[in-house]
Amino acid sequence: MLLEQIKEPQDIKSLDTEELKQLAEEIRCFLIEKTSVNGGHLASNLGVVELTIALYLAFDLPKDKVIWDVGHQSYTHKILSGRRELFDELRKYGGLSGFPKRKESPYDAFDTGHSSTSISAGLGMALGRDLKGEDYGVVSVIGDGALTGGMAYEALNNAARIKNNFIIVLNDNNMSISENVGGMSKYLNGLRSGTGYNQLKKDVSAALMKIPVIGEGLVDKISRTKNSIKQLVIPGMLFENMGITYLGPVDGHNVRAMVKVFREARKMDHAVLVHVNTKKGKGYPPAEKNPERFHGVEPFDPLTGKPLKKKIYPGYTDVFSKELCRLAEKNPKIVAITAAMPDGTGLKVFSRQYPERFFDVGIAEQHGVTSAAGMAAAGLKPVVAVYSSFLQRGFDQILHDVCIQNLPVVFVLDRAGLVGSDGETHQGIFDLSYLTAIPNMSVMAPKNLWELRRELEFALNHFDRPIAIRYPRGQAYRGLKEFDSPIEYGKGEILYGGKDIALLAVGSMVSTAEHVRDKLKEEGIQCTLANGRFIKPVDEDLVRILAQTHDLIVTLEENVLKGGFGLEVTAFVHKNYPHVKVLNIALPDAYVEHGNVSLLRESLGIDSDSVIRAIRKFYLCKKENDG
Numbered sequence: 001m002l003l004e005q006i007k008e009p010q011d012i013k014s015l016d017t018e019e020l021k022q023l024a025e026e027i028r029c030f031l032i033e034k035t036s037v038n039g040g041h042l043a044s045n046l047g048v049v050e051l052t053i054a055l056y057l058a059f060d061l062p063k064d065k066v067i068w069d070v071g072h073q074s075y076t077h078k079i080l081s082g083r084r085e086l087f088d089e090l091r092k093y094g095g096l097s098g099f100p101k102r103k104e105s106p107y108d109a110f111d112t113g114h115s116s117t118s119i120s121a122g123l124g125m126a127l128g129r130d131l132k133g134e135d136y137g138v139v140s141v142i143g144d145g146a147l148t149g150g151m152a153y154e155a156l157n158n159a160a161r162i163k164n165n166f167i168i169v170l171n172d173n174n175m176s177i178s179e180n181v182g183g184m185s186k187y188l189n190g191l192r193s194g195t196g197y198n199q200l201k202k203d204v205s206a207a208l209m210k211i212p213v214i215g216e217g218l219v220d221k222i223s224r225t226k227n228s229i230k231q232l233v234i235p236g237m238l239f240e241n242m243g244i245t246y247l248g249p250v251d252g253h254n255v256r257a258m259v260k261v262f263r264e265a266r267k268m269d270h271a272v273l274v275h276v277n278t279k280k281g282k283g284y285p286p287a288e289k290n291p292e293r294f295h296g297v298e299p300f301d302p303l304t305g306k307p308l309k310k311k312i313y314p315g316y317t318d319v320f321s322k323e324l325c326r327l328a329e330k331n332p333k334i335v336a337i338t339a340a341m342p343d344g345t346g347l348k349v350f351s352r353q354y355p356e357r358f359f360d361v362g363i364a365e366q367h368g369v370t371s372a373a374g375m376a377a378a379g380l381k382p383v384v385a386v387y388s389s390f391l392q393r394g395f396d397q398i399l400h401d402v403c404i405q406n407l408p409v410v411f412v413l414d415r416a417g418l419v420g421s422d423g424e425t426h427q428g429i430f431d432l433s434y435l436t437a438i439p440n441m442s443v444m445a446p447k448n449l450w451e452l453r454r455e456l457e458f459a460l461n462h463f464d465r466p467i468a469i470r471y472p473r474g475q476a477y478r479g480l481k482e483f484d485s486p487i488e489y490g491k492g493e494i495l496y497g498g499k500d501i502a503l504l505a506v507g508s509m510v511s512t513a514e515h516v517r518d519k520l521k522e523e524g525i526q527c528t529l530a531n532g533r534f535i536k537p538v539d540e541d542l543v544r545i546l547a548q549t550h551d552l553i554v555t556l557e558e559n560v561l562k563g564g565f566g567l568e569v570t571a572f573v574h575k576n577y578p579h580v581k582v583l584n585i586a587l588p589d590a591y592v593e594h595g596n597v598s599l600l601r602e603s604l605g606i607d608s609d610s611v612i613r614a615i616r617k618f619y620l621c622k623k624e625n626d627g
Contacts, residue, residue, distance in 0.1 A: 001026055008082050009061050009107070012053060020255050024049045027076055028283040034087045036302040039421065040098055041072035043281040043294040047173050047252075048141075051276055052076035054258035055139065055169075058266070064137035065109035065125055069118035069146045071099035072296075073171075074108075081107035091421035093595025093603075098422060113425020114393065115363045116149030118142045119168055123159050126166040137165065137266060144172040145340060148362025159271040160243030167265050168244070168273040171252065173280040173291075239273045248275030253282060292343065316471040317414055319449045321346030323456050324383060325353055332357075333381045334460060337372050339365045345385035345414050365390055369397035369409075376407035381460055384409060388416040388428025388470060395434055402466050403440040409466050410459045411435075416445070416470035417508055417558035418587075418601060423594030428470070429587050433563030435468050436536040442467040442489075443535040445507030449476035450484050451533070458487040472508045472558065474597075479511060483531070492539040498526035501619065502546040502553045506532040506565050509556035509585070515608040520615070535565045543569055547577040554583045554615060558606060561586035583618045585611050 002019060003026040006012060015023060027049050035042045053076070055066055061081065068074045078096070079087070083105065089095025100108035110121045122140030129136060146152055147170070159166060239246040245268060250261050258276060265272045281287030286305025287294035299308045314322075328334040328350065335357045342348045342360055351358040361368040365386060372382035384391075391398075391413060402409045416428040435443050442465065446452035452471060459467045483495050492504075496517065505513035510531050517527040528550065530542060535557075546553050553573060555566035566584035573582050587604055601607040605614065 003027060003030060003079070003084065006080060006084070009056050009080055012056055012080065017256060020053060024053060024255075025283070027079060030079065030084070030087070031075055032284055032302050034090060035297055036300050038088075038090045038092065039296075039298045040075070040091055041295060042284070042297050043287045043291040044073040044143075044173075045075040046282045046284055046287055047278040047280040047291075048073045048171060049076050049282070050253045050255050051141075051169070051171060051258065051278060052080065054255045054262060055141075056080050057255065058259045058262035059137050059139065062106045062109070064139065065122070066139045066141065067110045067118045067122045067125070068100055068112055069140065069142040070115050071112035073141075073143075074100050077107070078105075081105055091423075091594050093593075093599045095594075097594055099425065111425075113423070114390070115146045116142070116151040118146075119152055119155035119159060122168070123155055123162065123166060126162060126164065130162075130164050137167065139167045139169060141169045141171055144170065144174065145363055148340065149364050150366060156239070156242055156244065162271050163269065165266060165268055166271045167262070168271065170248075170273055170275045171278055172249065172275060173252075173278045243271070245270065245272040246275065247272060249277045250274065252276040252278030312475040314449060314476050315474055316446075316449065316452060316476045317344075317346040319452050319476050320385070320412060320414075320456065320471075321349050323453045325350055327457060327460050328354055328357065331381065331460065333379065334383065335359065335375055335380050336383045336385060337361060337368050337375075338385050339363055339368045339390065341385075341387065341390075344387065345412070347385050365394040366397050369394035370401045372409045373397070373401040373405065373407050376402070376409050377405070382409050383412055383460070385412045385414065387426070388413040388431045389419075389426050391431065392434065398435070398441070398466070399438050403438050406440045406465050408464045410456075411466075411468040412456070413468060413470035415473045417472045418592065418597050418604075419473050420597040420600065421594050424591040427592045428472075429558070429560050429592060431468070431470055432535050432557065432559035432565055436565075436568070437563060440466055441536065444469050444487075444533060445535060446471055447483075447505075447507065447510035447531050447533075448478060448480055450481060451487075452476065454484070454487050455533075458489075462487075463489065470507065477508075477511045479514065480531075487533070490534050490537040490539055492530055492532045492534060492542045494528060494530045494542070494545070496527075496529040498528040500526045500550070500552075501615065502528040502530060502550040503556065504530045504532055504543070504546060504553055504569065505556035506535055508558050509606070512606070512608050512611065513554075513556050516611050516615070519608065519612055525619070532565065536568075538565070538568050538572065540572055543572055544576070547573050547580045550580070552581045552583065552619060554585060554611075556585040556606070556611065559586060560589055562589050581618070583614065585614065 002023045028046055031045050083096060086096040091098045097104055099113050100111060102108050102111055118140040119142055122138050126138040142152060247261050247265055250257050261274055265274050280291040281294055300306060301308060336347050336350050337359045338345050338347050339361055340363045342351055368384060372384050375382040413431055416431055419426050419428060435441050444455045446455050455469050459469060485493060503513040503517060513529055517529045520527050530546060532539060555569050557565045561584055564586055566586050570582040570584060573580050585606055592600060602610060
């Protein structure tokens with residue numbers, strides 16, 4: 001196999017055209033084989049095999065720098081840069097990351113994980129190169145879906161001013177995770193179907209130059225009026241009108257054609273955008289037919305494409321989806337907003353039932369939040385459904401546009417807490433800290449599926465200010481069903497009484513606390529179990545009851561400790577009940593790497609066994625000191 005002979009980037013430069021085609025097919029087979037076992041991002045990687053090969057042929061890596069926007073499409077890049085043998089541990093704890101990591105390889109020029117960042121990063125790197133007087137190429141690869149993010153336009157606006165070479169590769173597959181929406185998608189559709197402007201320009205210039213005496217002058221006049229000609233040939237010419245040379249579109253599965261264009265782009269002394277058309281899921285029929293489903297996959301049967309595990313049902317996402325549709329049937333003011341994630345956030349069903357009340361803003365969380373604020377100001381009840389780690393991008397808009405005006409926007413945060421294999425950029429472990437820091441914002445977390453329903457109904461029908469509901473990825477907890485009291489603003493609940501230790505948990509950690517209570521009971525330690533429900537405001541009356549009846553309160557949350565629920569409780573207890581000890585169970589002040597969630601919880605000390613060990617140590621030390 002050719003693939004086994006590729007140990008470093010230089011190895012592919014000796015291959016002929018047919019061998020490159022063979023290599024591409026072998027890489028696709030390899031990707032299907034490995035992701036079918038480990039899971040991962042498949043469709044996006046199948047689509048950029050030839051593009052990655054062409055980049056490796058046209059540039060000198062790692063001297064030249066390639067920055068992958070988002071980075072989930074970097075598997076072929078990792079294979080060609082000598083990491084093929086590490087793919088058995090892809091996305092596993094301690095194994096190969098599914099995204100570029102500078103600490104993992106010198107071929108990874110920049111860490112990525114969220115969308116629309118590569119042009120900004122690449123421009124900064126190119127400016128650093130020029131200021132230091134160094135000589136290397138910088139290439140930012142960005143997808144058409146990422147161009148729905150405003151940050152990309154901020155970068156394009158500044159890229160037009162650079163006085164040295166900087167290459168932007170637009171990987172256009174007409175998809176992000178879900179089908180692209182908005183004006184940029186329509187614009188690119190026009191470019192895909194338009195005639196080849198650059199070839200026309202070359203042909204016309206060559207013909208005119210042959211005219212004796214006047215030919216050169218005609219070419220000069222045409223060059224000075226080229227914007228008018230472009231408007232006739234290609235609709236908009238957005239990039240060239242910004243001052244960025246546009247090359248393409250070029251077939252993203254024709255290696256030699258791309259290499260030729262990349263080498264031409266490398267000669268230019270300014271910013272140039274190369275428009276490459278690719279097919280998401282290329283070469284694997286199930287992924288070509290349904291690229292959205294094969295964007296991120298769990299282990300599957302490579303012959304059929306069907307997942308090996310049955311879908312966990314109901315997940316919190318499913319519960320939210322069904323309840324939102326039920327509430328929207330009765331309340332026509334309810335509208336839903338997503339940032340290119342209708343499936344992932346559970347809004348797909350809502351979009352079908354209430355298409356006129358559903359808004360997919362593209363990969364544009366900032367715009368999504370502020371547009372929701374506008375809808376709320378107009379008298380609607382907007383629900384912004386988003387992954388916890390992606391809402392970080394809209395922090396200023398939450399603070400400035402929603403909360404200063406105290407507008408009734410409901411933020412529903414999916415994938416809150418540890419999410420696992422996608423790693424640092426996707427772990428939803430900061431939302432309690434950044435949301436509770438904002439005045440006028442309230443935050444809830446359900447202990448189980450029934451409480452999620454009640455919290456959503458409360459937020460939409462009984463609350464008229466900003467509020468967030470956060471819940472974890474995966475199966476909704478079905479325990480503690482008997483505790484299903486109505487939601488009262490800022491109030492938690494005591495589930496079980498005890499006399500020795502008080503366990504005060506929120507969200508996903510309530511089930512962990514339940515297990516801790518059961519195990520400590522076997523050891524003769526009686527624990528009170530309380531569900532905080534509200535992270536902001538903290539139920540001070542509940543905390544007061546616990547402090548008056550226990551010498552030790554243990555707080556449990558799936559969020560970093562700093563700025564979280566536990567420290568808020570600790571401050572209240574120490575101020576009012578200085579004799580009471582508080583033990584905080586939370587995540588460390590650190591970024592959490594990729595890996596199985598169970599392994600991560602254990603390694604970070606928030607699984608039930610780790611919590612019990614921490615309580616034993618703390619409790620016994622306290623008893624010895626008291627004695």
